[in-house]
Amino acid sequence: MEETSITSKIVVQNMPLTIAIIGAESTGKSYLAKALATHYQGIAIPEYARHFTQHYGTQVTTNDIIHCYHTQEDELQLQIQKRPSIILMDTEWIMAKIWNDDINGSRNAYFEKKIASQTFDFYLLCNNDVAFEEDPLRVNEHRREYFFNSYLDALVQSNQNYKIISGKGEARLLMAKNYCDDFFNQ
Numbered sequence: 001m002e003e004t005s006i007t008s009k010i011v012v013q014n015m016p017l018t019i020a021i022i023g024a025e026s027t028g029k030s031y032l033a034k035a036l037a038t039h040y041q042g043i044a045i046p047e048y049a050r051h052f053t054q055h056y057g058t059q060v061t062t063n064d065i066i067h068c069y070h071t072q073e074d075e076l077q078l079q080i081q082k083r084p085s086i087i088l089m090d091t092e093w094i095m096a097k098i099w100n101d102d103i104n105g106s107r108n109a110y111f112e113k114k115i116a117s118q119t120f121d122f123y124l125l126c127n128n129d130v131a132f133e134e135d136p137l138r139v140n141e142h143r144r145e146y147f148f149n150s151y152l153d154a155l156v157q158s159n160q161n162y163k164i165i166s167g168k169g170e171a172r173l174l175m176a177k178n179y180c181d182d183f184f185n186q
Contacts, residue, residue, distance in 0.1 A: 016042070016084050018076070018119070019180065020092040022151050023126030023165075024144035026133045032124065032165065032176050033090040039177060042086030043079050048072040049091065049099075062100055062108060069096040069114070093118055094154045098147060115158055122183045123162035124176055125151055130168055 019036070021029045030046060037044035049068040053060065060068075072091065079087050097111035128144040155162045163179040165172060 016080055017086045017121050017184070018080075018089065019086065019122045019124060020089045020094075020118075020120040021124045021126065022091060022095050022155075024128055024147035024151075026130070026135070027126035027128055027144070027148075028130055028165075028172060029090045029126055032126065032173065033088040035173050036176060036180065037086070037088050040086045040180070041084075042088060043082070043084045045072065045075050045079060045087060045089045047090040048075070049096075060103065062104060065096050065100045065103075066110065069093055073114075089120070092120065094151060094158070098150045098154065101150075102147075115154070121161070122180070123155055123160050124179065125155060125162050125164045127164055127166040129166050130172070 021033050021036075023029050030050075033044040033046070036042070048071045049065070052064065052068045052071075056064070069092070072089070073093075076087065076089055093111060093114040097108075097115060100111055101107055125148070128148050152164075161183070163183075165176050165179070167175050
């Protein structure tokens with residue numbers, strides 16, 4: 001990846017490039033965010049909901065989910081002010097909406113409004129083709145296909161620029177890098 005490709009996109013936008021990484025549990029979102037941030041000398045914003053559930057448990061309310069994603073959104077705005085070349089965000093409002101809809105069995109217009117106001121340049125949707133890693137905070141091992149399809153539908157419905165990331169280990173990371181490079185060179 002040539003640095004000038006990222007730099008030229010930043011000059012045009014006058015903002016850091018923002019990439020959201022979404023997907024079901026245990027699909028490598030956190031790993032990809034960190035690895036890509038290192039590769040592109042950018043910043044990775046970790047998933048705040050994970051921190052929240054570590055401290056308060058996995059039984060969450062709509063208000064808890066809103067709090068988690070406002071905290072994540074605040075961190076994004078803080079990092080944008082630092083003017084890095086690229087910011088990779090592990091989860092965002094589409095994931096919040098799907099999580100909330102699943103827990104509460106109904107749609108909440110607030111999440112739709114937040115999705116419409118997001119301005120990510122590019123999305124990476126992680127496929128479920130990696131082994132599930134046990135973790136006490138992960139509660140949907142057998143529902144990953146449902147969540148993947150829900151995220152895919154939301155990306156399509158909101159007309160987002162995205163690519164699906166598949167493969168295991170280094171092949172998965174290489175696919176993500178290649179898609180990012182292609183995006184930077186558009």
